[in-house]
Amino acid sequence: MKKIWILLTAITFALGLTACSADDKAEPEKTEKAETEKAEQPAVNPKSAMYKFYMSIVNTINEADADLNAYEGAEEPTPEDKTAASESAAAVASKVEGLEVPAELKDQKADLDAALKDLAESYNMKAEELKKDAPAFEAADEKFTQAEEKIGAAFESVDMKKPSLAKEL
Known part of the structure; x- marks a missing residue:
């Protein structure tokens, strides 16, 4: 057993x-x-794609706008500072024009393309103003604000809070 x-x-x-x-x-x-x-x-996460694209805009601008920021922050800028700032603004405009909206953001593409166009135009306007004896940036700043509003609309379309591009730069 x-x-x-x-x-x-x-x-x-x-x-x-x-x-x-x-x-x-x-x-x-x-x-x-x-x-x-x-x-x-x-899986496409539009919030993640939006944030990454936004940060690419910020990084692209910050790579090229050091001389422009130095000019705008200087108490008494020199003519050399002014020339460098103009070149810096033109470089930013060129780099922003080269940015592409990712395919993941096809629903926000119109707003983001318009925002990139406005940003580039804003920096081109600054570059042109800096060639004058007494540059005035009001029109360029208004164009920049329009770009910020379009980016904000794109963010809100994916249920995100509007960012402040001016604070990032």
Whole structure:
């Protein structure tokens, strides 16, 4: 009788191991299949895409506007500062014109393209004003504000708060 119990226990144990090892083999296939499906259809998070695009705008402008900021912050800027600021503003405009709205933001593309156009125009206006004896930036600042409003509208369309581009720069 002991031999039968030992034999039945061994058979039960063997069946249990076989069943467990079969599950282990099937599980990686399911995992690989799920990962492949995720790779084929990436989830688009418009908030993340919007934030990344916004930060690319900020970084692009900050890379080229140091001389312009120095001019605007100087108490008595020199003619060399003025020339450098004009070149800086033109460089910013050129870089902003080169930015592309990501495909993930197709619903906000119109607002963002218009905002980029206004930003570039604002910096071009500053570059032109700096070539004058007494530059006035009111029109350029107004154009910049229009760009900020369009960016804000794009942010609100994905349920995000409006950013302040002026504070980031």
